[in-house]
Every structure is written in C-alpha cells, then in structure tokens.
Amino acid sequence: MSTNLSDLLKVCAGCGSCLSSCPVYLTLRDETYSPRGKIAVIQAMEEGRIPPVEGAPVLSYCSLCGGCESVCPNGIRTLDIFAEARSRWGRSLLKKALVAGFARGIFPAHLFTSLGALFFPEKLPFRPSLKPFLSRAEEFYPGAGRGRVLLFVGCLTNRFFPNHAEAAVRVLSHSGYDVLVPKGQICCGFPYLSLGEKEEFRKIMAHNRRIIDSLKPDFITSTCPTGMTTLRRFYGYENVRDLASLVLQGKGNFNKIPLRTAWHDPCHLKKELGIWSQPRELLSSLSSFKEMERPELCCGFGGSFSLSHPEISFSLRKEKRKYIKESGAEVLITACPGCIMFLGSFSPVPSLHLSEFLLRAMK
Ligand code: SF4
Ligand code: SF4
Numbered sequence: 001m002s003t004n005l006s007d008l009l010k011v012c013a014g015c016g017s018c019l020s021s022c023p024v025y026l027t028l029r030d031e032t033y034s035p036r037g038k039i040a041v042i043q044a045m046e047e048g049r050i051p052p053v054e055g056a057p058v059l060s061y062c063s064l065c066g067g068c069e070s071v072c073p074n075g076i077r078t079l080d081i082f083a084e085a086r087s088r089w090g091r092s093l094l095k096k097a098l099v100a101g102f103a104r105g106i107f108p109a110h111l112f113t114s115l116g117a118l119f120f121p122e123k124l125p126f127r128p129s130l131k132p133f134l135s136r137a138e139e140f141y142p143g144a145g146r147g148r149v150l151l152f153v154g155c156l157t158n159r160f161f162p163n164h165a166e167a168a169v170r171v172l173s174h175s176g177y178d179v180l181v182p183k184g185q186i187c188c189g190f191p192y193l194s195l196g197e198k199e200e201f202r203k204i205m206a207h208n209r210r211i212i213d214s215l216k217p218d219f220i221t222s223t224c225p226t227g228m229t230t231l232r233r234f235y236g237y238e239n240v241r242d243l244a245s246l247v248l249q250g251k252g253n254f255n256k257i258p259l260r261t262a263w264h265d266p267c268h269l270k271k272e273l274g275i276w277s278q279p280r281e282l283l284s285s286l287s288s289f290k291e292m293e294r295p296e297l298c299c300g301f302g303g304s305f306s307l308s309h310p311e312i313s314f315s316l317r318k319e320k321r322k323y324i325k326e327s328g329a330e331v332l333i334t335a336c337p338g339c340i341m342f343l344g345s346f347s348p349v350p351s352l353h354l355s356e357f358l359l360r361a362m363k
Pocket of ligand 1: 011012013014015016017018019035036068071072073074075076
C-alpha cells in the first residue's frame, strides 16, 4: 500500500466516471460525498486549504467498497487514499475499541448480539457461535491431491457463521483439494485499515503472514471477500482464489437443486477481486437461476460504516430488498458473511452463502 498521499492524489482528474459506482453518492446525491468530492477534500486538507476539523468528518462517508476504483479510467487507488487519510485525520478511539473487542475476541460474541438487537429493527439474522469455528476445526482435511488450499476463516465467519467455513471445508475437500485450516490465524486486519490504524494492521499482517508462509499453500481462499481482498491486495498473495473458481476447476460432482435462485454480488468480490461470472456459472448449472436487477448494488453493510451512517446503510438495504423481491427467487445466494448478516431476515427470502448452497448440492 502506497502511503505517499500527494502522489496518490495527483492522478484524480475529477472526471466523475466513478460517481455512478458509489453507493454513498447514489444515496445522498451530494457531490461532497462522491469519490471525487472526498478526494478534493483530502487534497485541500493535505495542502492546508481546509483545516482537518472541517474536512475530517467527510472521511467517514466511505464504506471502502472499491466501486470507484474498479471503474476509474486513471487507475486511482482510492482505498489507499481513504485509508491513509483516515490514519492522518479520521481515527476514532471508540470504533477502534469496538473493532478490537470483536476481532480479538475480547468481548463475548453475545455482547454483539445484544447490540445487534438494538441496531436491527427486525429479528436478528444471526446467532454467534458459542464455539468459534477455529476452536473446533481440524488443521488438515484431506482431499484427492488436487492442491493444498488454505482456508482463511476471518473474524466474522469464525464467530458468527462457522457454518460457512464448515461448508467450505467439505465442498473444497469434495472438489479434490487438501484443506489447511491453521489455528493461529486471526482477523485479516481490514477493519483496522478501514479505521486508519495502520500500525495495528501491519502487526496483524505480519502475524498471519508468518503462518501462511510456513505452510506454502497452493491456493488461499476464504468465505469472506473482504478477507480475500486484504490477503491479495495488502498482503500481496497472488494465489488467492474464490470458492466458485476453485470448485469450477475441481473435480467434485454436484447435483442440481430445484430452487429459483438469485445472486447478490458482494462489493469486494466483484469490484476488488473481479469475480462475478464464476458463481453465476455454478448457479446456472445447479439451480433455476435468474439475474435480479442491480445485483452489484451494495447491501449497505460496509462493516463499521453501517454504525456510522445507518441512514445510508438502511436506505441501500431497502433498495436491495426491493430487487430481491422482484426477482421471484426462492433463495438469495451470495458469498459474504457481512451481506448475509446485514440482509439477514430483512431479505424477503432466505440468504445462503455459496458454500452452504454447494454443500446441499453435494448430497
Ligand atoms: S477517482 Fe477516477 S473516476 Fe473518479 S473523478 Fe477521479 S479520475 Fe475520475
Ligand atoms: S470506496 Fe465505495 S463508498 Fe468509498 S468513495 Fe469509492 S465507491 Fe464510494
């Protein structure tokens, strides 16, 4: 990650090609909160034209979804810019304490359920696991010699959706891969990066890298696209692969499930990792798949963004709900624990992680 803010800022031509990809701008329709608006504010703070006390509040209006970066004709690294700007001007001790409490397992997971009950007006769409996945997983699951895949579990999956990780292990093993689940792995660190806590992020990255490098896997995967993005983009691993791609290259047999499905593109999976055709290929062959309108529209979660700006998050989620309902699908399939948690029971139909869908198709 480049940290020379002046250099990073130079490349923005202010063309506006990114506006229609920014969920925050599309919700607020205020140029200040568009990608180029935020970049202009950061530039002004960098050059001393705006005092940080005036400019810094704008920095929180970004979920780091990567939408602007994926369409920018100038290849501007917006995630690097926003993370660096937050580390200088936008750090929040309260958010850091919350993130640390969750990612390190200091707070009991049930505390988050209680907070969630206040935050979610509907029935809670998730229950924390009393036994996190990593505390009960084996470190090695044999396949059939197709390659060694390291499963990076991630904090949300570990504590709230161990079923995603369990399904992924079985699906990968069924597809012929040996699966490695190192117990010492911890949160990928993205929540810290998003809060501008670069030093904390570097420590976490160094810890996880030591473990991953000692095992030398052929591939690294995760049921969390933010984790995969972090491992590829910030840790620098080129061998990160999503589950759908691994399954398509594997040799497992899957049966068709007689269900009408729709697919929601998690932001980091499509916009950062460029994965969109692979899950559709699987769903088209294994179910009655129909594309819904605006499948790439952000669900509204964005990690701690949904705590800072619930009005934007809830508005996006409401729009998403409309498209899911209109699709006529019986089940919504996606590949992100954050999207599943946030859409949850607010979705008009059940949401399944792709790993769970594939597990059912194995039977
Ligand atoms: S970030 Fe890229 S797409 Fe957006 S205004 Fe700047 S140059 Fe244009
Ligand atoms: S990363 Fe996403 S939310 Fe942030 S400015 Fe870019 S498009 Fe908007």
